[in-house]
Amino acid sequence: MLQTKGSEMKLASYSMQMTRENEQSHFIIRMFIPEHLDSIVVSFSYQPEKEENQAVIDSIIKEQGDLYNLNQQEKESISSLRNLITLSVTDPVGYRGSCHRFETTQTVRLAAGGSTPGMLNRSIKSGMWDFAFNMHAVVTETCQLDIQIKGFHEKATNRRWFQSPFEKLEKKKHYQLGPIESNASHTYLKGEIHTHTNHSDGGQTVEELVGGAKAQNIDFLAITDHNTMSATEQIASLANTHQVKLIRGMELTTFYGHFLTLGYQDDQAENWVEMGPSTLEETLVKMKDQGVLVGIAHPYSPGTPFCTGCHWEYELKKLDFVDFIEVWNSDDPHLSPTNIEAFQLWTRLLNDGHQISATCGRDWHVQHTDKQVAYLFAYLPQKPTEQEILRAIQNGHTYISCGPELEFTANNRYIPGMTLLLDEKESSIRIGVAIKQMDEKHKVVIESNNGTVLESKDHELSHLIEESEDLKWLRVSIFDDAHVRVAFTNPIYIEDSNQREL
Known part of the structure; x- marks a missing residue:
């Protein structure tokens, strides 16, 4: 300050x-x-200003004078050293x-x-x-x-930098018009994309992290230590040993915000020291040129001095170089007020027409916890490539859950992250939801930019939407009996062919 x-x-x-x-x-x-x-x-x-001890001066003159081959006369001409x-x-x-x-x-x-x-x-x-x-x-x-x-300056201030981001952002959209085809090889795989080891502030080795992921039946795992990628040097051997798909990543941990970066092709980390709060885009452009996925981490966590740079304060005018926002962070993410605030931010961005994916991250520092953990589930082939995983995260073909398993479709062919284009051939929307491991006290809520579409306690449901005026997106959330959200999907985006922006 x-x-x-x-x-x-x-x-x-x-x-x-x-x-x-x-x-x-x-x-x-x-x-x-x-x-x-x-x-x-x-x-x-x-x-x-200078050395006053003549004995020290004489010693230095002799040593350095000999180095430079000074003769005695030249040495004696040096009267002081400063x-x-x-x-x-x-x-x-x-x-x-x-x-x-x-x-x-x-x-x-x-x-x-x-x-x-x-x-x-x-x-x-x-x-x-x-x-x-x-x-x-x-x-x-x-x-x-x-x-x-x-x-x-004429104007006094009391902060070096504090920015309220996410205001007046340029629109971000991605179009995925092709509906899914029936494909028995695809399913929802379990992932974790925010982890730490003893290569930064984690209390576990890389081997312990990957072994712990395997024990929890995690299919894909990103290693994201703070400002270093030294832990990812072991990726190849560990992936073969534990049969977990591993992704090179890093949590860029700066004074003005943290962001998760995924999909590096080597172990060369970005130098965070060179980044300023108003020059973020220059760094993001360099990372995107390398094909790296970039996500905003825990945007509303308390910042310095409570957590070094955790609160997002970067000057952000557009989301073109941001692929996702981590709306659930840490253990018991559904109970955190800062996560609720991040979820509300994401909803507001969706309502404003931004098409950006939400993720969760355990921020995994230690092996064991007595709290509830949420996982990221991505729609993928049984043996996905790294690029297929990154694309699913980027496009939002995912859901986040503390327990229940979800399937959410529109017109039997569109999954979260896709865009359903309404036209004369496809003018209504049939929502399908199927849930496993759902508690009898849980409630399913179909949400949209216009508010709640449907509430139900059924494990399977089908609902027809015929009036879709001003509808921008649909998603599914599951709430417990205390009305706490315990799972949610990324949205299926809705567009009218007559109103679509060219």
Whole structure:
């Protein structure tokens, strides 16, 4: 949190001790600079200026003089040895310059005009900045470096960054017009796509994770450690041993939100340190170019300092590069208020015309739990390829459940994630629902953008919708006797051929 006083905004403050081992290195402060700043002022000082002990000076001159083949006269001409620390700056546009001066106390101004010589005159662009303190020489045993970075503007603020995303988003749609064909080889397979091992903050090894998945009859599993893919180096051997389809993934864990990324072809992780809250799209484009699936994780979990960056605060203007939203996270996901909020967000996006899939993730850190676990079930061949799994997640051919097994179709040919196009040949909608392992207290609710379509306690039901004006989507949810949702499907999208956008 920033401290402000009038138009002065304290951005950063550091105090550290350098040693001779820090010589010829760079101390880089990489940080996000907010919008609307007129100027930035960097003040820094270091002490002592030079080495005062003559014996130490003589020793260094002899050692280094011998290295450079200095003669005795040249050695004697060196009267003192001094420290030298300078400042270089890079902003989102590029390299701004450097102030290479010998003063031990400096104040450097950055602005559209009147910048300190050495720095280009350029407006203060919001984004990730690098302030590099260059250790040209540290000749004293220790050297104290103190840094203060401030921003100036007429408007005061008290936060570095806080964004309320998902407002006024451009429409995201995917069209899957081809209905399913009768195919005995396809069924709903059980999956888990949010997991952690001891390669990040998990309490289980990779072997224990995959073995635990096999014990729970999980068919496909993504390994998604925080900001690293070192755990996925073992994928091939573990997949053969445990007969679980494994997917390379990573939870990109940043200051401004987490997102699940699935389907890497190698173990090279994206460098999250380079990401700023207003430059997310640049990173997403790079990942999509590699064919990686991208999903927003637990968007309403409490953020820093409660959970580092868990709350989604990225500037997001469109969902073109986002494939899914994790609306159920962790164990007992159906009871979590933050998951309920995420589910409501997803419903609102659907109502606004966005066609985006919902997923669940156990956020699996330890083997055992006494809480209820939800799984992601995807409509797939018995032995799916990785691409078939990713496509099913992306298109929403899935349902999420804490227990009941679901089948949901429209006109016997459309499953969740598909788009039913109404025309003269197909003008009504016949909904079919079949449920296994359903408790007698459970209730089935067919939902739509227009509200509840039908409530029933039947395990199997068929319902005809003849009036479909303004209908955008249909999904099925199962509620327990406390009216808590325990399972739900992704929607079947509905479009009228006369109103479809070209």
